[in-house]
Amino acid sequence: MPKGADGRRAAGSTPLRSTPLRSTPHPAGAGGQAPRRGAGELEAEVLGALWANGSPLTPTRLHGMLGGDLAYNTVHTILTRLRDKGLVVRTTVDGHPAYAPAQGAAEWAATQMHAVLERGGDRTAILHQFVSSLSPADERALRAALSEDSSG
Amino acid sequence: MRVAVYLPLFASLIFTVGWPALAARRLPPVIGAWTLTAGAALCAAGTVWSLALLSATLLDDVLPERHPALGVVSHPDPVNDLVGLVAVGLLVVGCVRLARELHARRAIHRDLHRLCARREAGLVVLADPAPQAFAVPGQGGHIVVSSGMLAALSVSERRVLIAHERTHLAARHHWHTGVVRAAAILNPLLIGLDATSRYLCERWADENAARTVGDRRLAATSLARAALAAADTPLPPAALAYHGTGIGARVAALRAPPARPRHAVIVALLGLVGLMLASDVHATGDFLRMMVPFLQQVS
Numbered sequence: 001m002p003k004g005a006d007g008r009r010a011a012g013s014t015p016l017r018s019t020p021l022r023s024t025p026h027p028a029g030a031g032g033q034a035p036r037r038g039a040g041e042l043e044a045e046v047l048g049a050l051w052a053n054g055s056p057l058t059p060t061r062l063h064g065m066l067g068g069d070l071a072y073n074t075v076h077t078i079l080t081r082l083r084d085k086g087l088v089v090r091t092t093v094d095g096h097p098a099y100a101p102a103q104g105a106a107e108w109a110a111t112q113m114h115a116v117l118e119r120g121g122d123r124t125a126i127l128h129q130f131v132s133s134l135s136p137a138d139e140r141a142l143r144a145a146l147s148e149d150s151s152g
Numbered sequence: 153m154r155v156a157v158y159l160p161l162f163a164s165l166i167f168t169v170g171w172p173a174l175a176a177r178r179l180p181p182v183i184g185a186w187t188l189t190a191g192a193a194l195c196a197a198g199t200v201w202s203l204a205l206l207s208a209t210l211l212d213d214v215l216p217e218r219h220p221a222l223g224v225v226s227h228p229d230p231v232n233d234l235v236g237l238v239a240v241g242l243l244v245v246g247c248v249r250l251a252r253e254l255h256a257r258r259a260i261h262r263d264l265h266r267l268c269a270r271r272e273a274g275l276v277v278l279a280d281p282a283p284q285a286f287a288v289p290g291q292g293g294h295i296v297v298s299s300g301m302l303a304a305l306s307v308s309e310r311r312v313l314i315a316h317e318r319t320h321l322a323a324r325h326h327w328h329t330g331v332v333r334a335a336a337i338l339n340p341l342l343i344g345l346d347a348t349s350r351y352l353c354e355r356w357a358d359e360n361a362a363r364t365v366g367d368r369r370l371a372a373t374s375l376a377r378a379a380l381a382a383a384d385t386p387l388p389p390a391a392l393a394y395h396g397t398g399i400g401a402r403v404a405a406l407r408a409p410p411a412r413p414r415h416a417v418i419v420a421l422l423g424l425v426g427l428m429l430a431s432d433v434h435a436t437g438d439f440l441r442m443m444v445p446f447l448q449q450v451s
Contacts, residue, residue, distance in 0.1 A: 040274040041314060044295065047275050048310045051302040066307060087277075106279035106299060109267065113278055113296065116263040127286040131379040131399055138400030139383055142376040145403060149373055 039078075042070070046078045047087060047101065056091050056098035154231070156438060157205055159431030160198030164341045167195050167424060172348045174420065180411050181355035187421055188352060189328045192345050196335035198428045200246070205439050206231060206239035212446055246338040253337055257330070261290060268294040275314070277302070283381040285313055293321030304381035308365065309374035315361035316371075323360075325353040351398055358402055359410065372406035375399065 049065055050057060057065070063075045079099050082088040088099045134142070171191060179187070209231050268276050268288050276296045278284075283301035288294045295317040305313060320326075332349035336342040362371035379399045405411075 041318070044275040044314045045307070045311065047277060048297070048302045048314070049307060051277055051299045052305070052310070054303070101277065101299075103279060106277045109276055109296075110278035110280040110298070112267045113280075116260070116267060119260075119263070127288070131283075131285075131375065131382050134379055134383045134399055138398075139380065141400050142380055142403060145407065146373065146376050146380070149369065 042074065042078050043082060046075065047082060050088060050099060050101045051106075056093055056100040058093055058096050058098045062099070156431045157202050157231070157435035159435070160195070160202045160428045161341065163424060163428035163431070164195040164199055164339055167191055167428075168342050168344050170424075171421065172344070174417055178411060178414055178417060180413060181352050181359055183413055183418070185325075185328050185349065185352040185356050187418065188345060188349055189331050191421060191425055192332045192335040192342055192349070194425050194428065195342055196338045198432050199339040199341075200243070201432050202435065203239040203243045205435055206236050207243060208439065208443070210236040210240065211443065249337045250334055253333065261288075264288045264294075265290060268296070274318075282385050283378060285317060285378070287317040287320040287325075289321055289324065289326040293318075295321070300385065301378060301381070305374060305377060308370055309377060311365050312361045312371045312374035313378065315364035316357045319357040319360040320353065323353075323356065325357070328353055351401075355402060355405060358406055362406060368406050368410075372403045375406065376403050379403075 045066060046062065049062060053065075059072065059076050059079060062079075063070065063072045066075065079088060083090060083099070086105060087102055089102050091098050091100055171188065210233060213233060265288070269291070274293070274295055276288075276294050278296060278298040280298040281300040283298060283304050285295070285297045285301045288296055295314065297313070297317075301313070302310060329346075329349050332342070332345050336346050358371060358375065361374075362368040365371060376399075
């Protein structure tokens with residue numbers, strides 16, 4: 001494991017904290033614009049979309065996927081920043097520049113994370129996980145709720 | 153002293169049994185989590201103080217009935233010595249377990265930091281088809297998401313996920329769950345509050361995420377889809393099979409109208425905590441009345 005980078009403080013973590021969480025009060029169901037998002041949030045969104053897509057995306061397509069409230073230039077800036085951090089790589093699709101997530105970094109992170117979480121008995125218990133195990137009754141209720149939403 | 157010193161134990165029991173039932177589902181999660189954290193901390197402090205008082209009653213047994221220099225020593229002996237010994241035992245076990253827990257926590261946070269600090273973005277992606285996501289607190293914090301989780305959600309659902317995890321970091325939920333965990337270690341009567349605290353922090357993050365995206369229905373859908381995606385994938389290694397509470401309840405709560413603060417519930421809770429503190433003050437007074445003459449006689 002390369003040692004030099006360990007002590008380096010994550011530059012990206014600063015905007016994450018400074019971004020106000022309850023950004024803009026938003027009238028529920030008004031169907032207006034989504035509230036403004038901070039730099040950390042935007043990076044997460046762009047990175048998330050690239051990972052979810054599976055194949056490289058041109059900035060134009062990515063911009064289309066993320067919805068209309070983001071300026072094209074913003075998407076481009078974020079892509080450049082993520083590339084500088086080594087989190088996305090640039091390739092080409094039909095001769096146009098396109099971006100894909102950096103696989104190596106994420107594979108390394110996955111291996112390390114498994115190692116960290118497997119070291120102790122109940123290490124995940126202290127983490128705040130988005131979802132945890134489901135009971136069969138919960139699972140049925142969730143499936144019903146999702147199908148109701150998609151039909152409604 | 154005979155009764156008052158045990159009241160904090162009794163109050164802890166009422167708090168553990170009554171509080172989640174009374175308040176957890178009827179208050180906005182922010183208020184629920186804060187009152188739970190504060191209540192658990194006070195319950196633990198009250199109980200530890202009670203145990204310390206009971207332990208201190210053993211002091212008078214240090215001296216024999218007849219002391220060569222002091223003559224006949226009057227022994228107040230406010231409680232049975234066996235009770236005092238049990239109190240000492242509970243205190244020692246509690247402190248040892250707390251120290252071990254803190255050590256374990258520091259170790260995992262150090263490991264996770266070493267991993268996350270190399271990522272110069274708030275989001276750390278794991279190349280892993282098993283959907284999972286969690287927040288790693290400290291130094292601004294990081295959100296760890298597997299590629300499987302990102303692929304399972306739509307653009308707007310991912311926005312909910314990110315907002316949820318950011319709430320954990322910004323509101324420092326690890327302190328809430330950590331304090332309640334520590335309280336439960338010092339006072340095993342509170343053990344049931346551990347899961348309640350985790351549940352309330354999740355609800356808090358759910359509600360905040362719903363407010364951030366401006367759509368409770370979307371937040372519910374995102375949570376449901378993430379949970380089902382995780383259920384559809386074969387279980388990750390045993391370490392990740394984490395028995396959390398109530399995805400179903402969280403989704404249902406997001407689909408229902410938001411809870412409103414109920415002053416009666418909060419007042420009842422404050423009354424309980426007040427009773428406990430008063431009983432500790434009372435027991436301390438009794439203790440001093442009985443033991444101070446003894447200590448003066450000895451010194």
